[in-house]
Amino acid sequence: MLWSHRMRHDDSKLGFDTLAIHAGQEPDPVSGAVMTPIVLSSTFAQDGPGNHKGFDYSRAGNPTRDALERCFAALEGAKHAIAYGSGCGATTSILLTLKSGDHVIVGDDVYGGTFRIFDKVMKQFGIAATFMDMTDPAKVEAAVTPQTKMIWLETPSNPLLKIFDIAAIATVAKKKSVMLTVDNTFATPALQQPLALGATLVVHSSTKYLNGHSDVVGGVAMTNDDALAETLHFVQKAAGAVPSPFDCYLVLRGLKTLGVRMRQHVQSASTLADWLAGHAQVDRALYPGLKSHAGHAVAAKQMKAFGGMISFEVKGGVPAATAFLKALRIFACAESLGGVESLAEHPALMTHASIPAETRRALGIGDGLIRLSVGIEDVGDLRTDLEAGFAAAAKT
Numbered sequence: 001m002l003w004s005h006r007m008r009h010d011d012s013k014l015g016f017d018t019l020a021i022h023a024g025q026e027p028d029p030v031s032g033a034v035m036t037p038i039v040l041s042s043t044f045a046q047d048g049p050g051n052h053k054g055f056d057y058s059r060a061g062n063p064t065r066d067a068l069e070r071c072f073a074a075l076e077g078a079k080h081a082i083a084y085g086s087g088c089g090a091t092t093s094i095l096l097t098l099k100s101g102d103h104v105i106v107g108d109d110v111y112g113g114t115f116r117i118f119d120k121v122m123k124q125f126g127i128a129a130t131f132m133d134m135t136d137p138a139k140v141e142a143a144v145t146p147q148t149k150m151i152w153l154e155t156p157s158n159p160l161l162k163i164f165d166i167a168a169i170a171t172v173a174k175k176k177s178v179m180l181t182v183d184n185t186f187a188t189p190a191l192q193q194p195l196a197l198g199a200t201l202v203v204h205s206s207t208k209y210l211n212g213h214s215d216v217v218g219g220v221a222m223t224n225d226d227a228l229a230e231t232l233h234f235v236q237k238a239a240g241a242v243p244s245p246f247d248c249y250l251v252l253r254g255l256k257t258l259g260v261r262m263r264q265h266v267q268s269a270s271t272l273a274d275w276l277a278g279h280a281q282v283d284r285a286l287y288p289g290l291k292s293h294a295g296h297a298v299a300a301k302q303m304k305a306f307g308g309m310i311s312f313e314v315k316g317g318v319p320a321a322t323a324f325l326k327a328l329r330i331f332a333c334a335e336s337l338g339g340v341e342s343l344a345e346h347p348a349l350m351t352h353a354s355i356p357a358e359t360r361r362a363l364g365i366g367d368g369l370i371r372l373s374v375g376i377e378d379v380g381d382l383r384t385d386l387e388a389g390f391a392a393a394a395k396t
């Protein structure tokens, strides 16, 4: 039950946009405040030792965080949501449920910070990772060893927007009795719901689309598995990667417009992707909505729409890409994604710089590759801005 006394509908029948605004939230029983209060208190008075109202200490539980976790869970169609102070905090906390000697199969162009957690942090604790392209689920199955405990994938992936078949890989995971974690940051639950496709866990950087306003760093893990949720709640409390109540409030506020924002992100991105795909200075445009995209059919099957991210290779390598990015006025040259404002970045020099150059090249993250997070500004203005970028690139 998402709302207690006020509304008693069957919540599962409510539409996404209704849940985004109301799930986990109800007028404050004391004041009637319609907006969820920001409860900053680190501690909560008890009627007697151990006799409290559900909260004792804010690392273990906080009313504002509780509301956010309920809203997250409702949107992703999950029984449980556990919020963290960052997406990387969510990733690390999930991996803390594994043990030394365990093995994870990871998508080969996951977020650079996720690669770094596996490659530099977890390795030290004896958790091994194999990075691979997951386009062929049979190859994923062949990579499972007796030590494998988890498959970890991102779809659309970052920055190449590769599409992996969640349902097919979930079938492999079930057959081999391993968990499947899907990083759903790029798609958001508005466009794709991995738990319904058979994933064990969904992880998000709520820094991106979920908050949507580039003013919070946060993360969340979600699952329908009660035992796993209990372990994650334990790790959340024990390891302590919790978000602040103020950040929880901001993300709750951002979530209210998730559906509306995603509709505009999708519409503008598909307009710009069509235009970029036919541009003379573009070697290749990557957007799952393009018929030319290798993952288009699978994306059409598992996503409601194709998202707000585009990558493309500008002719002329690093000099052209650098000139392009410097000429932009509306798109900020910045890392991150998923905000209402448009961002552009150079994966090889920025977000994916922690991946060795050879590996980057092998993956197809070229020197001219530019990644766009298409915001919800006027799409004509965005196109004019990109035209200025191409004019500058042509002069290099």
Ligand SMILES: *Cc1c(COP(=O)(O)O)cnc(C)c1O
Binding pocket: 086, 087, 088, 089, 111, 113, 114, 154, 158, 183, 185, 186, 204, 205, 206, 207, 208, 217, 218, 219
């Ligand atoms: C940003 C990002 C992360 C990491 O999240 P933070 O909030 O920056 O810690 C993980 N996965 C993806 C796909 C991301 O874009």
